[in-house]
Amino acid sequence: MKVIFIKNFGKLGQRGDIKEVSVGYARNFLLPKGYVDIATPDNVVKISKEIKKKVAKKHKTRKKKIFKLTKKLSPCKKEKAE
Numbered sequence: 001m002k003v004i005f006i007k008n009f010g011k012l013g014q015r016g017d018i019k020e021v022s023v024g025y026a027r028n029f030l031l032p033k034g035y036v037d038i039a040t041p042d043n044v045v046k047i048s049k050e051i052k053k054k055v056a057k058k059h060k061t062r063k064k065k066i067f068k069l070t071k072k073l074s075p076c077k078k079e080k081a082e
Helices: 023-033 041-073
Strands: 002-005 018-020 036-038
Touching (some): 002 023, 002 041, 036 041
Antiparallel strands (some): 002 018, 002 036
């Protein structure tokens, strides 16, 4: 059974990975615990959009932090050399 990981699960799979697992393992353990969802085209698109959105948000916050740090570290006024 093809599944897509919703959460990171040790060495078996990271969020967004699509893996082939046995039907029993998926139905009895991974699906009830919320680690995976069945890899239908709709679910794959949905999860990939969520991951892209999270990555973009992380990138944006990191960019803001870097901008703030560069402001702190750079001199406030630049003197003109005449």
